[in-house]
Amino acid sequence: MKILTGNDLKSGAVVWWDGTGWSLYVDEAVDVGDRADEIIAREQSARRVNSAYSLDAERDDKGVRPAHIKDRVRALGPTVRPDLTLKPKDPEAMDWVI
Amino acid sequence: MYKYDSYDQAMVDTRVEEFRDQTRRRLEGKLSEEQFRPLRLMNGLYLQLHAYMLRVAIPYGTLNSAQMHALADIAEKYDRGYGHFTTRQNIQYNWIKLEEAPDLLADLAKVEMHAIQTSGNCIRNISSDHFAGVAADELIDPRPYAELLRQWSSFHPEFSFLPRKFKIAVIAAEKDRAAMKLHDIGIQIVERNGEIGAAFYVGGGMGRTPMIAPCIREFVPLDQLVTYAEACLRVYNRYGRRDTKYKARIKILVHELGAEEYTRQVEEEFTHLLEQGVEPPLAELERIKPYFADPAFETGLPTEIDRSDPDFALWVDTNTHPHKAPGYVSAVISLKPVGGIPGDASTEQMHLMAELSKEYSFDESRVTHTQNIVLPHVKIADLHALWTRLDAAGLGSPNLDTIEDIIACPGLDYCSLANARSIPIAQQISERFAKKGRTQELGELKLKISGCINACGHHHAGHIGILGVDKKGVENYQLLLGGSEAEDTALAKITGRGFDEEGIVNAVETVTDIYLDQREEGERFLDTYRRIGMEPFKEALYGE
Numbered sequence: 001m002k003i004l005t006g007n008d009l010k011s012g013a014v015v016w017w018d019g020t021g022w023s024l025y026v027d028e029a030v031d032v033g034d035r036a037d038e039i040i041a042r043e044q045s046a047r048r049v050n051s052a053y054s055l056d057a058e059r060d061d062k063g064v065r066p067a068h069i070k071d072r073v074r075a076l077g078p079t080v081r082p083d084l085t086l087k088p089k090d091p092e093a094m095d096w097v098i
Numbered sequence: 099m100y101k102y103d104s105y106d107q108a109m110v111d112t113r114v115e116e117f118r119d120q121t122r123r124r125l126e127g128k129l130s131e132e133q134f135r136p137l138r139l140m141n142g143l144y145l146q147l148h149a150y151m152l153r154v155a156i157p158y159g160t161l162n163s164a165q166m167h168a169l170a171d172i173a174e175k176y177d178r179g180y181g182h183f184t185t186r187q188n189i190q191y192n193w194i195k196l197e198e199a200p201d202l203l204a205d206l207a208k209v210e211m212h213a214i215q216t217s218g219n220c221i222r223n224i225s226s227d228h229f230a231g232v233a234a235d236e237l238i239d240p241r242p243y244a245e246l247l248r249q250w251s252s253f254h255p256e257f258s259f260l261p262r263k264f265k266i267a268v269i270a271a272e273k274d275r276a277a278m279k280l281h282d283i284g285i286q287i288v289e290r291n292g293e294i295g296a297a298f299y300v301g302g303g304m305g306r307t308p309m310i311a312p313c314i315r316e317f318v319p320l321d322q323l324v325t326y327a328e329a330c331l332r333v334y335n336r337y338g339r340r341d342t343k344y345k346a347r348i349k350i351l352v353h354e355l356g357a358e359e360y361t362r363q364v365e366e367e368f369t370h371l372l373e374q375g376v377e378p379p380l381a382e383l384e385r386i387k388p389y390f391a392d393p394a395f396e397t398g399l400p401t402e403i404d405r406s407d408p409d410f411a412l413w414v415d416t417n418t419h420p421h422k423a424p425g426y427v428s429a430v431i432s433l434k435p436v437g438g439i440p441g442d443a444s445t446e447q448m449h450l451m452a453e454l455s456k457e458y459s460f461d462e463s464r465v466t467h468t469q470n471i472v473l474p475h476v477k478i479a480d481l482h483a484l485w486t487r488l489d490a491a492g493l494g495s496p497n498l499d500t501i502e503d504i505i506a507c508p509g510l511d512y513c514s515l516a517n518a519r520s521i522p523i524a525q526q527i528s529e530r531f532a533k534k535g536r537t538q539e540l541g542e543l544k545l546k547i548s549g550c551i552n553a554c555g556h557h558h559a560g561h562i563g564i565l566g567v568d569k570k571g572v573e574n575y576q577l578l579l580g581g582s583e584a585e586d587t588a589l590a591k592i593t594g595r596g597f598d599e600e601g602i603v604n605a606v607e608t609v610t611d612i613y614l615d616q617r618e619e620g621e622r623f624l625d626t627y628r629r630i631g632m633e634p635f636k637e638a639l640y641g642e
Contacts, residue, residue: 010125011195012149047127051145068571070510073519074147078511080439080521084178084193098573 006052142213159187301352399425509549518566
């Protein structure tokens with residue numbers, strides 16, 4: 001699947017396109033098919049997101065998993081500061097990030 | 099240390115309000131990201147892997163306690179309770195909100211600090227020896243000259259859009275503690291026939307094409323220092339490549355022209371510039387110098403240390419440096435606790451370091467390019483009290499210049515350019531060697547880790563270097579040996595094929611085993627490597 005990510009313009013937070021808006025949680029990312037450029041242009045123009053791009057991902061029974069390690073680290077947060085990650089209590093988080 | 103005059107303060111305050119207006123226009127949609135990006139970068143605001151990142155300039159790494167307290171307050175108010183001290187004596191914050199950045203910069207300006215020219219293709223923060231003005235082996239204090247160059251390079255209109263970023267380091271000792279020859283310009287203050295002048299090394303750097311700067315002029319009179327620097331920059335600005343950023347640094351120009359031809363052009367430009375009167379009046383240097391005058395050192399102080407506490411004695415042996423004034427030493431606070439993140443300091447730790455600098459070090463601290471903090475003027479008699487408080491706060495690691503004192507870039511945990519994580523490798527190595535109790539046995543061993551070819555972790559200059567690469571989407575680590583960023587500057591060589599995360603930690607242990615097995619009396623790891631060469635290490639690593 002193709003999903004979209006970017007950074008919230010005001011806060012800089014990593015966000016994922018959930019079909020109607022931008023979510024902090026990669027699990028809520030949806031497949032945008034061939035609409036990536038259209039959505040990115042519209043959302044950046046509306047100043048909701050910055051530096052957006054599309055990426056490959058897979059959905060399994062536990063959630064959406066970006067294909068590349070860099071995007072998986074984006075999804076979780078720094079692997080060396082679990083206290084700052086979105087899912088600090090998820091015991092399996094590191095298993096799919098690295 | 100230097101105090102802003104009304105011009106300095108007005109420039110910084112004006113810049114804050116200018117950026118506030120630019121940010122407002124960006125948020126209102128009157129500036130596109132394409133238009134805004136160079137403006138935020140010129141104010142040190144990057145967009146990184148997780149959020150905006152702000153890099154704050156710390157000129158030649160010197161801070162007073164009010165500034166260190168302010169850095170701590172910023173970490174608490176605008177970030178997530180910590181900051182990261184960098185390999186160019188700056189500090190970075192990882193979680194900054196764009197809408198709050200102007201207020202942050204205003205808070206910085208209140209303590210005479212800013213983030214100007216910490217990004218972009220301009221002259222960056224001037225770095226120096228972290229023992230400047232203190233070290234017993236120093237000719238003179240290089241910081242007045244670094245400050246003069248800071249003022250010259252700040253907002254210099256001709257050098258605001260160079261082909262690429264430009265880094266300058268200034269030292270005044272034979273011992274190089276600032277990686278001077280790995281800068282675009284390295285300046286060493288020297289003495290010749292009783293006169294003080296400057297040697298210029300131009301065209302060094304790390305990154306994807308590491309080069310050691312050749313000396314292009316052994317002596318420039320100090321009253322022509324800025325003019326000569328201007329000539330070096332002018333030739334680069336005119337002929338440096340702008341067609342590809344990968345070949346845009348001055349090292350490529352010097353390499354392609356040849357040092358001799360580059361020098362000829364600089365000398366020609368220098369002769370021309372001498373007629374133009376670009377050198378600041380000596381009165382400006384004389385105005386600056388008193389800010390760097392020695393504090394009121396006491397005399398008749400005890401020089402003996404009670405070494406009955408072995409932990410304290412080890413810290414003294416490892417983390418203090420001789421001071422020019424009897425009865426004093428410079429104490430280095432390690433930001434490398436075992437298993438910790440190199441260079442990170444929490445809000446509480448920064449406040450403590452500020453308090454200790456005020457209490458024990460004439461209100462002064464320094465950031466080192468190895469990501470530690472120096473209290474430059476500590477009475478020997480105060481060392482035990484200082485160490486006790488540092489140790490209680492997790493800041494008393496006795497590991498300076500050892501295998502635990504690792505330089506590591508933020509790597510893939512924070513950086514959008516990185517290909518692999520650096521910090522976890524540093525953590526595992528320090529834990530491995532601390533657990534085995536081999537850190538002290540190995541002696542001086544400088545290990546440096548970069549998460550990509552840009553080499554922010556100085557891997558080219560490590561006695562042991564590690565470079566993280568992306569191998570088909572998986573982190574892979576190359577091992578390098580034999581580098582140095584000291585006065586014996588050398589570029590490390592790759593051992594061979596790379597390793598995975600666990601493998602690279604094992605590989606580091608393997609090469610240290612070879613060192614311990616083969617070292618001769620008094621040899622550091624680097625000395626043994628230079629004597630026996632790469633082959634024994636390769637054989638142990640790969641069986642070749």
